[in-house]
Amino acid sequence: MIEKLRSNWRLTLLTVILLVSLFMIxxxxxxPQTNVGGENATTGDRLTNLQYGLDLAGGxxxxxxxxxxxxxxxxxxxxxxxxxxxxxxxELPNSDTTDVTVRRGTINGxxxxxxxxxxSESQFGEALGGAGYSYETIRDGxxxxxxxxxxxxxxxxxxxxxxxxxxxxxxTDGTGFFILIxxxxxxxxxxxxxxxxxxxxxxxxxHQNNAGEYVTERAVLTQDDFASISNARQPDDRSPNPRVPVxxxxxxxxxxxxxxxxxxxxxxxxxxxxxxxxxxPQNTDSCLQLVVDGDVINSFGMNGDLANSMRTGDWARSPSxxxxxxxxxxxxxxxxxxxAGALPAPLAIDQGTTSFVSPTQGENFRTDSxxxxxxxxxxxxxxxxxxxxxxxxxxxMVLTAFSEVLILxxxxxxxxxxxxxxxxASFIAVLGTGVDDLVIxxxxxxxxxxxxxxxxxxxxFKKAFWVIGVAAATTIxxxxxxxxxxxxxxxxxxxxxxxxxxxxxxxxxxAYGDILRNLLTKR
Amino acid sequence: MAQLSVPTxxxxxxxxxxxxxxxxxxxxxxxxxxxxxxxxxxxxANLGLEFVGGSEIRIDDPGGNAAQQIETAFSAQPDSVRQIxxxxxxxxxxxxxxxxxxxxxxxxxVLEQQAEAAGFSIxxxxxxxPSFGANTQTIALGGVLVAFLGMxxxxxxxxxxxxxxxxxxxxxxxxxxxxxxxxxxxxxxxSLGTVAALLMLIGYSVDSDILLNNSILRESGDFxxxxxxxxxxxxxxxxxxxxxxxxxxxxxxxFGIQIMTAIGIVLVVGLLADLMNTYLLNVSLxxxxxxxxxxx
Numbered sequence: 001m002i003e004k005l006r007s008n009w010r011l012t013l014l015t016v017i018l019l020v021s022l023f024m025i026x027x028x029x030x031x032p033q034t035n036v037g038g039e040n041a042t043t044g045d046r047l048t049n050l051q052y053g054l055d056l057a058g059g060x061x062x063x064x065x066x067x068x069x070x071x072x073x074x075x076x077x078x079x080x081x082x083x084x085x086x087x088x089x090x091e092l093p094n095s096d097t098t099d100v101t102v103r104r105g106t107i108n109g110x111x112x113x114x115x116x117x118x119x120s121e122s123q124f125g126e127a128l129g130g131a132g133y134s135y136e137t138i139r140d141g142x143x144x145x146x147x148x149x150x151x152x153x154x155x156x157x158x159x160x161x162x163x164x165x166x167x168x169x170x171x172t173d174g175t176g177f178f179i180l181i182x183x184x185x186x187x188x189x190x191x192x193x194x195x196x197x198x199x200x201x202x203x204x205x206x207h208q209n210n211a212g213e214y215v216t217e218r219a220v221l222t223q224d225d226f227a228s229i230s231n232a233r234q235p236d237d238r239s240p241n242p243r244v245p246v247x248x249x250x251x252x253x254x255x256x257x258x259x260x261x262x263x264x265x266x267x268x269x270x271x272x273x274x275x276x277x278x279x280x281p282q283n284t285d286s287c288l289q290l291v292v293d294g295d296v297i298n299s300f301g302m303n304g305d306l307a308n309s310m311r312t313g314d315w316a317r318s319p320s321x322x323x324x325x326x327x328x329x330x331x332x333x334x335x336x337x338x339x340a341g342a343l344p345a346p347l348a349i350d351q352g353t354t355s356f357v358s359p360t361q362g363e364n365f366r367t368d369s370x371x372x373x374x375x376x377x378x379x380x381x382x383x384x385x386x387x388x389x390x391x392x393x394x395x396x397m398v399l400t401a402f403s404e405v406l407i408l409x410x411x412x413x414x415x416x417x418x419x420x421x422x423x424x425a426s427f428i429a430v431l432g433t434g435v436d437d438l439v440i441x442x443x444x445x446x447x448x449x450x451x452x453x454x455x456x457x458x459x460x461f462k463k464a465f466w467v468i469g470v471a472a473a474t475t476i477x478x479x480x481x482x483x484x485x486x487x488x489x490x491x492x493x494x495x496x497x498x499x500x501x502x503x504x505x506x507x508x509x510x511a512y513g514d515i516l517r518n519l520l521t522k523r
Numbered sequence: 524m525a526q527l528s529v530p531t532x533x534x535x536x537x538x539x540x541x542x543x544x545x546x547x548x549x550x551x552x553x554x555x556x557x558x559x560x561x562x563x564x565x566x567x568a569n570l571g572l573e574f575v576g577g578s579e580i581r582i583d584d585p586g587g588n589a590a591q592q593i594e595t596a597f598s599a600q601p602d603s604v605r606q607i608x609x610x611x612x613x614x615x616x617x618x619x620x621x622x623x624x625x626x627x628x629x630x631x632x633v634l635e636q637q638a639e640a641a642g643f644s645i646x647x648x649x650x651x652x653p654s655f656g657a658n659t660q661t662i663a664l665g666g667v668l669v670a671f672l673g674m675x676x677x678x679x680x681x682x683x684x685x686x687x688x689x690x691x692x693x694x695x696x697x698x699x700x701x702x703x704x705x706x707x708x709x710x711x712x713x714s715l716g717t718v719a720a721l722l723m724l725i726g727y728s729v730d731s732d733i734l735l736n737n738s739i740l741r742e743s744g745d746f747x748x749x750x751x752x753x754x755x756x757x758x759x760x761x762x763x764x765x766x767x768x769x770x771x772x773x774x775x776x777x778f779g780i781q782i783m784t785a786i787g788i789v790l791v792v793g794l795l796a797d798l799m800n801t802y803l804l805n806v807s808l809x810x811x812x813x814x815x816x817x818x819x
Contacts, residue, residue: 063655173662188648189635350629355649361581364610368778372771379770383763422719425771425783429723429790432767436730436760443756463742470681470733475726477673481666482722489782490719497723 008518014511018403021410025049049413053420053492056366058359059184060191064352065176066142066150066345068115071128072108073136084133088112091127092119096219096294098200101344106143113142115345141176146344154181154195154347156340161194174485178352188356198346199337200293203323206277207265207286214282216289220261225254227319229338232331241300241324242331246338248319255319259310262288262302268310273301290323292337300324369424376428377402380435392519393442400512401434407503408496422493429493430500433475437468437509445516454521461513472505529758531751534806542807546800550697553704560707568703571712574660576619576653577602578631581779582643584611596641597634598622607779612646614779619653663718670722671695674729681733687740690808691732694800698728701796702789716785723786724793727764731757731801739809746813750806757801765794 005012025048054061076084081102089100092114099116112133114124121138128135151168158166158181166183183191203221208214230245248255262268266286273285277299287299302310309315325331357365381398388394405427412419444464445457475497482494534542561567572579584606585592593604593613599622601615615634622630631650638645651659674695679688699721706713731753738753739746772787 173658174665175658175661187645189632192629192632351652351654353649353651353655354629354631355647356645357647358645361610361612361646364778365780368609368774368780369783372774372778372780372783375770375774376767379766380763383759383766387759387763421780421782422716425716425719425786428767428771428783429786432764433727433730435763435767436727439760439763440730440734440756443752443759447752463737466741467730467734467737470677471726471730473677474674474729474733475723477677478670478722478725480673481669482719485662485666490715493719493786494722 008514010507010510011514014400014403014507017407017410017507021407021413024410024413025406050409051412051416051418052362052366053418053423054182054184054355054362055357055420055422055489056362056369057184057418058357058362059182060186060188060354060356061183062181062188062191062195062349062352062354063171063178064181064347064349065178066115066147066343067117067348067351068113068142068146068345069121069124069138069140070108070143071112071114071124071135071138074102074110074112074128075134076102076104076110076112084112084131087131088114088127088133091130092116092123095119096200098198098222098342101146103143103145106145108143109136111143113146113345115142117346117348142345147177147179149344150179150347153199153341153343154179157194157199157336158183160336160339163191163194179347185359188354192349192354194336195343195347196349197333197337198293198343199333199340200342201334201337202291204289204291204296205261205265205267205286206281206284206289206299207267217261217265221248221258223338223342225249225258226338229335232328232335234328239322239324241326242328243322243324244331244335244338245320245322248321250316250319255316256313259313259316259319262310267302268307270304270307270311272304272307275299275301290325290334292334297330297334298323298325365421369421373405373424373427376431380431384435384439387439388442393446393516396512396515396519397435397438397442400438400508400515401431404430404434404500404504404508407507408500411499411503412496417492417495420489420492422489422491423496426493426496426500429497430504433471433501434504434508437471437504438512440464440467441509441513442516445513445520454517457517457521461517465509465513468505468509472501475501529755532754532802534747534750534810539807539811542803546694546697546804549796549799550700553697553700556704556707557700568707568713569710570656570660571714571717572616572649572656573651573715574656574663574713576651576656577617578619578622578634578650579614579616579648580631580634580638580645581607581612581614581647582638582645584613585641585643589613592641596643597637605779607777609778610646612779614781619651659715663715667699667718667721670725671699674725678729678733682736682740686808686812687736690805690812691729691736693808694732694797694805695725695728697800697804698724698793698797702792705792706789711785711788714781714785716782717789720786720789720793723790724797727790727794728797728800731761731797732805734760735801735805736809739813746810754802758798761794761798761801765791768794 081104084102085097085100089095089097095116099114101113104110112128125138147170151170154168158168163183163186168179168181171178171180181195201223202219205217205220206214207217225248227247227249232244233242235242248258267273267288275287276284277287285301287301289299290297323334325334380401384397385394408427408430441464445460479494479497482490483498557567593615599617601617603616605614607614617634619630622633624630624633631648635645635648675692678691682688706717734757735753739749742749768787768790772784772791775783775787
């Protein structure tokens with residue numbers, strides 16, 4: 001028995017790998033620990049451990065570049081990065097400090113990044129010069145650090161919005177970097193609404209200056225000044241507006257500075273302030289303004305109690321505060337933006353790609369591709385049986401080719417690689433090349449009459465295998481550009497075609513040789 | 524069950540020149556078509572949405588007079604509307620810029636809003652920006668070139684002599700060019716799927732050529748014996764692949780799965796071209812190579 005297993009070790013190996021693959025696909029113990037789809041998982045089914053990609057499960061995929069340019073090796077000396085950012089932003093038309101990022105210690109030395117899409121490269125260069133910083137080069141694109149930060153922020157936003165199973169990663173097409181966001185089960189427009197804004201939240205104060213003109217004091221509170229952010233609240237008896245309760249940081253006198261600004265500008269005037277900015281901006285008490293990405297979302301005054309506690313200075317000892325908005329959706333967005341932080345650069349969805357497949361369409365594609373796969377197997381079987389007419393030769397051929405597909409599915413389950421339409425297409429392509437090579441083996445071995453001895457068999461098998469090896473190497477070389485470059489959805493196709501060819505050459509096709517030898521040398 | 528038997532060709536009846544004429548003529552026509560396309564349109568093929576940018580949206584069959592409902596629902600006339608019978612949906616495509624977008628909004632978002640406003644449910648949608656598409660074009664072209672060069676180098680290393688290697692490479696080149704020209708004539712757009720298929724063809728087509736070369740150059744038997752032996756195997760192989768791909772193409776077309784349709788149709792045409800190139804072009808080059816001492 002053992003002797004037999006050893007002399008047929010290729011066949012034994014195939015059997016073992018097949019069993020392992022089946023185990024990977026079906027065993028509940030191999031199920032992914034954290035189901036990728038989360039609670040309302042649509043990305044996997046319960047029967048198998050296979051994960052489905054967005055094509056087959058439904059969901060939204062967005063691939064978009066971050067906008068901005070980077071000045072490298074900027075001579076900023078020992079100056080603080082905040083000061084440099086402020087100085088450069090000051091020289092740029094309509095730019096805030098949030099549009100300029102200064103970093104030390106990147107691989108290109110100290111860098112300054114400008115992310116306002118309206119700023120040209122020459123304007124940026126002039127601004128750096130105007131602020132007194134020399135630099136080596138300005139290039140399109142951002143630093144890896146900024147891209148990582150952007151990925152963290154987007155992940156934060158997606159998680160804060162309760163979208164489970166999403167993935168955010170960086171991909172490159174060789175010319176630039178893109179952020180790839182995949183969210184199962186969500187509509188395209190919902191995902192775009194969530195991520196397209198940078199989400200810079202700040203508070204301005206709109207008030208009259210000493211000369212009686214209305215002016216805006218910008219950024220009395222910014223993103224970093226908030227200590228905690230509660231969930232968005234619907235309007236209720238306590239307040240007629242949707243709102244986000246927040247508290248302000250006490251360190252470094254942040255709360256106190258805010259308190260004195262509010263008092264000085266007259267928002268916290270005795271008895272409170274009533275804001276009429278929307279109706280009559282030239283005749284209103286002082287207002288607090290909630291500003292997101294430069295747009296005023298809401299303007300509001302202050303009630304008497306709060307104004308009094310600010311005037312006495314009590315407020316800064318427990319600085320909690322309420323941001324009111326005009327709609328609950330807005331309140332939710334503000335809360336998400338405050339918690340996840342602002343994107344360090346705008347995401348240019350219009351310079352990338354988006355795709356959406358509804359969950360029902362995904363289910364249809366799943367059934368459809370299963371049908372196509374079965375049809376392909378039947379067709380191949382039909383041709384092979386018609387050609388060889390000997391079930392002993394043809395049946396193992398079809399089974400061997402099919403086992404290649406099973407092993408690939410096992411790989412996919414083991415890796416947790418999400419199956420999509422292009423991966424299924426690669427299974428069919430592998431089935432095709434697999435049968436091709438088995439035909440070469442069968443014809444090579446059976447040519448020129450009977451195969452009487454093991455020796456004759458091995459020499460013919462080796463000859464046939466030379467052709468298979470070269471053909472496999474060619475396919476791998478032809479497919480490798482696709483596997484390396486991120487050409488959209490074709491990576492899966494290339495990766496699984498290459499895997500399939502490797503499995504074929506090293507496992508299944510040699511095993512078919514064993515089967516044939518047993519059949520032919522026995523006679 | 525019908526028996527599939529591979530026909531044997533009596534190559535002795537034809538001169539090398541006669542054998543080479545057909546594939547070379549077709550290759551010349553294909554190159555003319557592609558060159559003409561390039562002169563007329565600025566691109567060697569009809570570039571699909573993935574390469575030039577645009578939007579695509581798949582909506583449920585609204586029932587009733589669908590064509591009219593689609594026309595009234597959208598502010599722009601879609602470039603193409605295709606009905607998918609298998610799951611009662613319609614696929615609409617619009618070139619980028621076809622739809623007026625208020626304040627620089629996203630074209631597909633506008634289309635989605637219009638579809639929803641008209642009561643269609645959206646089954647799938649996708650958009651590609653022109654700049655991204657242009658990038659994809661460059662990368663795809665680069666990928667095909669790298670793959671082809673890699674294949675050529677490998678073939679040279681394996682055979683270590685010029686004529687057989689050139690035979691394999693010429694036939695692989697023609698296998699890629701013929702389907703490309705055919706796609707232009709049939710009005711099929713070049714998409715990412717077709718690029719994948721062209722790369723796959725490089726791998727597939729080399730199979731039968733290597734088999735033939737190997738059989739003639741490295742195995743016993745005279746030229747015609749070796750050729751017919753390699754042909755028996757090679758034609759079976761290619762026919763099996765053609766059958767599998769044809770089934771995939773038809774089924775995927777009916778289900779409206781575009782990436783599989785694209786991969787399938789290119790492989791079917793390419794493998795048919797491969798049959799011709801291997802057993803006319805490659806065979807005659809090899810016959811010339813094997814007999815060159817005799818005739819010279």
